[in-house]
Amino acid sequence: MRLHEFESKELVKKYGINVPESSLISSLTEITPFDAPVVVKAQLLMVKSRAKAGAVKICNSYTELLDTARHLLNREIEGETAEKLLLEEKVDIKNEYYIGVTYDTSTRSQVIIFSNSGGIDVETSQTEKLYIATELHGWMIRDMLKRSGVKGDKIVKLSEAIKRVYK
Numbered sequence: 147m148r149l150h151e152f153e154s155k156e157l158v159k160k161y162g163i164n165v166p167e168s169s170l171i172s173s174l175t176e177i178t179p180f181d182a183p184v185v186v187k188a189q190l191l192m193v194k195s196r197a198k199a200g201a202v203k204i205c206n207s208y209t210e211l212l213d214t215a216r217h218l219l220n221r222e223i224e225g226e227t228a229e230k231l232l233l234e235e236k237v238d239i240k241n242e243y244y245i246g247v248t249y250d251t252s253t254r255s256q257v258i259i260f261s262n263s264g265g266i267d268v269e270t271s272q273t274e275k276l277y278i279a280t281e282l283h284g285w286m287i288r289d290m291l292k293r294s295g296v297k298g299d300k301i302v303k304l305s306e307a308i309k310r311v312y313k
Contacts, residue, residue: 150189152232161310168234174215182206183236186214188221188228199223204236243304244271245311255279258287258308262294282312 149157155165170189171177188201196202201223205211211233221228244264250257258276274294276286287305296304 148191150191150230151187152189152230158311161313163307163310166235166237168232170230170232171215171219172230174212174219177212177215177233179208180211180233180235182208182211184211185234185236186211186218187232187234188218188223189230189232190223190226190228192226193224196223201228241300244273245308247312250277253277256312258282258290258312260290260294260308262296282309284309 152168152170155168159165169176169178169180183204183206186203186205188196190196190201193199193201201218203214203218205214215231215233218228219231241262242264244259244261246259248257248259249255256278258278259273260276261271261273263271272294274290276290278286284305287308288301291301291304291308
């Protein structure tokens with residue numbers, strides 16, 4: 147199952163993972179003034195790299211936000227129509243990670259996929275996989291994080307976040 151970014155963020159927020167403040171719009175009339183800068187993200191399921199396709203833009207003024215939203219909303223991008231836009235506060239990123247939870251039909255087990263280089267081109271970055279046959283234990287997550295090069299107190303923080311995502 148694929149989820150839009152706004153749907154994923156709603157889920158992880160329920161489990162105590164911090165996400166930037168945001169607003170989902172489907173028309174220009176829904177835009178309210180934001181404190182700049184704002185990141186405008188077209189909500190697309192099938193586009194491999196929204197940023198490379200021009201579907202993610204940083205806006206530094208309300209006028210720029212309106213122009214960008216007008217340009218992206220209901221635009222076809224790589225065969226998919228951007229019916230919704232996520233307007234999100236821009237945050238300073240210290241580290242960016244990728245965490246995914248899926249099901250592997252060949253091993254008939256759940257799999258946690260982790261990369262310590264999330265963001266653009268995450269699909270081509272090195273990942274660690276953790277196959278969960280029965281129960282997930284904290285030591286399993288910490289071991290996966292160490293294998294991926296995570297060090298120090300980040301192991302504890304990421305381990306807690308991964309446990310929440312896994313729920």
